Amino acid sequence: xxxIALGRYMDLNSVVNKMDPRTKIMVLLxxxxxxxxxxxxxxxxxxxxxxxxxxxxxxLSIRFALRSMKPMMFMMVFLLVINVLVMKTGTLWFKWGxxxxxxxxxxxTLYIILRLLLMIVMTTILTAxxxxxxxxxxxxxxxxxxxxxxxxxxxxxxxxxxALRFIPTLIEETQRIMNAQASRGVDLENGTLKEKVMxxxxxxxxxxxxxxDRADQLANAMEARxxxxxxxxxxxxxxxxxxxxYMALCMALIVLLSDIGLWMAGI
Amino acid sequence: MSIEIKELKYTYSPGSPFAHKALDGINLSIPEGxxxxxxxxxxxxxxxxxxxLNGLLKVQEGSIDIAxxxxxxxxxxxxxxxxxxxxxxxxxxxxxxxxxxxIGKDIAxxxxxxxxxxxxxxxxxxxxxxxxxxxxxxxxxxxxxxSGGQKxxxxxxxxxxxxxxxxxxxxxxxxxxxxxxxxxxxxxxxLNKEQGKTIILVSHDMEHVLQYCDxxxxxxxxxxxxxxxxxxxxxxxxxxxxxxxxxxxxxTLKQKLMENGFVIDxxxxxxxxxxxxxxxxxxxxx
Numbered sequence: 001x002x003x004i005a006l007g008r009y010m011d012l013n014s015v016v017n018k019m020d021p022r023t024k025i026m027v028l029l030x031x032x033x034x035x036x037x038x039x040x041x042x043x044x045x046x047x048x049x050x051x052x053x054x055x056x057x058x059x060l061s062i063r064f065a066l067r068s069m070k071p072m073m074f075m076m077v078f079l080l081v082i083n084v085l086v087m088k089t090g091t092l093w094f095k096w097g098x099x100x101x102x103x104x105x106x107x108x109t110l111y112i113i114l115r116l117l118l119m120i121v122m123t124t125i126l127t128a129x130x131x132x133x134x135x136x137x138x139x140x141x142x143x144x145x146x147x148x149x150x151x152x153x154x155x156x157x158x159x160x161x162x163a164l165r166f167i168p169t170l171i172e173e174t175q176r177i178m179n180a181q182a183s184r185g186v187d188l189e190n191g192t193l194k195e196k197v198m199x200x201x202x203x204x205x206x207x208x209x210x211x212x213d214r215a216d217q218l219a220n221a222m223e224a225r226x227x228x229x230x231x232x233x234x235x236x237x238x239x240x241x242x243x244x245x246y247m248a249l250c251m252a253l254i255v256l257l258s259d260i261g262l263w264m265a266g267i
Numbered sequence: 268m269s270i271e272i273k274e275l276k277y278t279y280s281p282g283s284p285f286a287h288k289a290l291d292g293i294n295l296s297i298p299e300g301x302x303x304x305x306x307x308x309x310x311x312x313x314x315x316x317x318x319x320l321n322g323l324l325k326v327q328e329g330s331i332d333i334a335x336x337x338x339x340x341x342x343x344x345x346x347x348x349x350x351x352x353x354x355x356x357x358x359x360x361x362x363x364x365x366x367x368x369x370i371g372k373d374i375a376x377x378x379x380x381x382x383x384x385x386x387x388x389x390x391x392x393x394x395x396x397x398x399x400x401x402x403x404x405x406x407x408x409x410x411x412x413x414s415g416g417q418k419x420x421x422x423x424x425x426x427x428x429x430x431x432x433x434x435x436x437x438x439x440x441x442x443x444x445x446x447x448x449x450x451x452x453x454x455x456x457x458l459n460k461e462q463g464k465t466i467i468l469v470s471h472d473m474e475h476v477l478q479y480c481d482x483x484x485x486x487x488x489x490x491x492x493x494x495x496x497x498x499x500x501x502x503x504x505x506x507x508x509x510x511x512x513x514x515x516x517x518x519t520l521k522q523k524l525m526e527n528g529f530v531i532d533x534x535x536x537x538x539x540x541x542x543x544x545x546x547x548x549x550x551x552x553x
Contacts, residue, residue: 173363179323180364183356184425185380187348195380202376205366209411 009131015244016058016129021138023245024126030252031122035115039262044114046255051121053251058129068124069117076113083109132164134237141239155229162218170211177206268335270297270320270433270465275329277315277489289315291489293329297482302459302466304476304497307486308511313469316486317435320467321354322347334432352381355431359438361422362415370396370413371406374425381429391428399424400450416447423451427458433465434458440475452479473515477501477536485510502533517541 011017016024034047055065083105090104127135140157147153178188181202188199277290290312297303305313318324320333322342331338334353358364367373374395375388383391396403399420405413410421423439436455440448456479458464470476476483476497483500485493487510493500500506504522507514514522517538521531529548535541 176358177364179318180356180358180361182323183321183351183358184364184377184429185348185351187380190345202364202366206363209366210363 008128010060010064010128012059012129014057014059014129016054016125018244019129019248020239020241020245021130021134022142022239023241023248024130025135025138025142027248027252028122028126030249030256032119034252034256034259035118037256037259037263039259040266043259043262044118046258047118050251050255051118051125054125055121058125060125060128064128065121065124069120072116072120076116079112080106080109133161136161136164137235137237137239152229154233158229166211166214169214170207173210174203174207177203177210268332269299270295270334271330271332272296272316272319273330275316275319275326275331277312277319277324277327281327289489290319293486293489293491295484295491295494297465297467297484299465300459300463301481302456302468302479303482303484304480305467305469305484305486306471306473306476306510306512307492311486312489313486314437315489317356317437317467317469320433320435321351321356323356349381352377352429353431354433354435355426355429356435357423357426357437357439359441360419361426361439362418364422364425365410365418368409369407370401370410370421373410373421374428377425377429388428392424395424395428398427399454416443419443419451423454431464433467435467435469437469438471439468440470440472448475455479471512473507473512473518477515477517498534498536501536 031047031050034043037043055062084101087105087108088100088102090102090107092100093103093106094101130138136157139160140153143151143153143156178186181199182188184202186199186202188196191199272293272295275290275293276288279285279287279289293312293316305316307313315324319326319331319338322338325342326338326340328340334350336347336350336353338347338350365373367376371389371392374392375383375385378388378391379385393403393406396406401417401420401424410418413421419439426434434455439455440451443451452475455466455468459466468475468480480497482496483493484491485500485506492510493506501515501518504514504518507518513519517536521535521541524545525531529545531541531544535544
């Protein structure tokens with residue numbers, strides 16, 4: 001579990017670390033939109049420059065960002081294979097019996113991979129520079145205006161932060177139950193299918209039982225301290241936008257506008 | 268045959284920035300048929316050591332001889348599966364490992380995994396229930412209907428039913444009321460006295476260690492700090508202070524008495540005997 005790069009907070013004390021989480025979420029959204037604007041190859045240049053600058057400012061190494069791509073590798077190869085098999089437009093590059101590769105298939109796949117790459121690196125920067133709790137606080141504040149149309153922003157944020165808080169606890173719990181069942185002769189590596197199903201059951205059932213127990217205890221503890229989701233709450237941590245935040249937002253908007261410009265000019 | 272541990276070392280996530288040395292050259296010879304306590308602060312390596320005894324953790328460096336098995340680096344899990352039958356490991360709060368629909372099935376789970384037929388395993392489950400102080404009629408009930416203390420008994424029955432030669436217990440009495448804790452400890456002691464099972468007890472409760480154990484192993488920072496018989500250990504309250512644990516009440520009382528001029532035989536660890544000693548001295552000083 002120790003080498004998952006995606007979604008892990010790194011305390012690097014950079015400019016980006018100190019930025020308002022709301023800014024970072026909004027910048028992520030703006031850049032995501034820019035990535036999806038079909039402005040051709042040149043449209044990716046401003047985005048790439050922006051993301052490289054963000055990486056540099058957040059003191060993250062390019063290697064770290066690329067490592068977060070690892071889980072996506074399989075999907076990318078899969079995409080390439082499907083595209084090559086299905087897309088038969090553009091110029092013919094290669095032919096061997098029934099098997100042929102057309103230019104569009106490869107170019108389209110490269111675009112998709114580029115988009116994925118940019119999005120994942122961008123998201124990695126967000127999660128690596130923002131503590132999960134700050135992230136949910138930022139999300140809550142951003143969703144606040146939608147409360148007018150009945151979106152329970154506070155409840156959503158509370159659910160996310162509780163879920164995040166219990167991930168390490170559940171991993172630990174899983175390890176403990178696995179050890180306990182292994183002591184009763186469960187063998188997760190070898191054995192027939194039926195034995196493996198039993199082994200998974202012996203893990204899942206106790207895990208759910210203890211998770212429900214915990215949820216019950218947490219709910220009681222919260223109620224005992226007068227928690228009421230519908231009441232307004234004050235915060236220990238106040239969010240405040242600084243000049244760096246406005247600058248980052250401006251830059252992201254410039255990237256978006258230049259992409260829209262390229263798109264329009266292209267048509 | 269005693270348990271021989273030689274130069275045992277263990278590092279968590281070796282080679283990564285999170286590498287953590289948990290055991291640093293453990294040498295022990297734990298006698299057979301006795302009750303041995305392992306004590307030490309959180310992070311001293313108790314759990315890591317205990318998880319080596321039935322092969323949950325693979326030996327990285329050094330070796331262990333236990334229950335006829337010789338454990339050393341590069342062993343395959345398949346070779347040691349039956350070791351887990353011979354060394355029963357009861358984790359802290361074992362009630363969280365219950366999962367079957369009925370108590371009988373849950374207790375039979377271990378024996379079936381170790382090669383018994385379901386019928387044989389059920390038969391064993393039936394005979395083990397009274398031993399842990401539960402009624403045989405409960406066998407068809409769901410384990411989740413029971414109280415916390417009863418659940419723990421079922422979970423422990425699930426280990427005892429494997430009839431292990433060596434029983435390793437991690438805080439078996441934690442969270443039980445005093446009476447439940449005493450019943451639990453008495454059950455284990457009877458297994459030791461009547462069937463000669465070797466018992467290794469990880470505990471923070473010094474009263475239990477003094478009352479039930481023959482030997483004490485103190486771990487500190489992954490090394491063996493002290494290994495001696497229980498009486499010798501409790502004659503040295505300063506050892507307990509060094510590792511930050513509270514001595515049992517009677518040891519503290521003896522210490523206070525000696526500071527105030529009483530002469531107490533260091534061999535006394537029994538309340539009655541201590542009372543007699545105090546009485547005789549009070550009388551003779553008139």
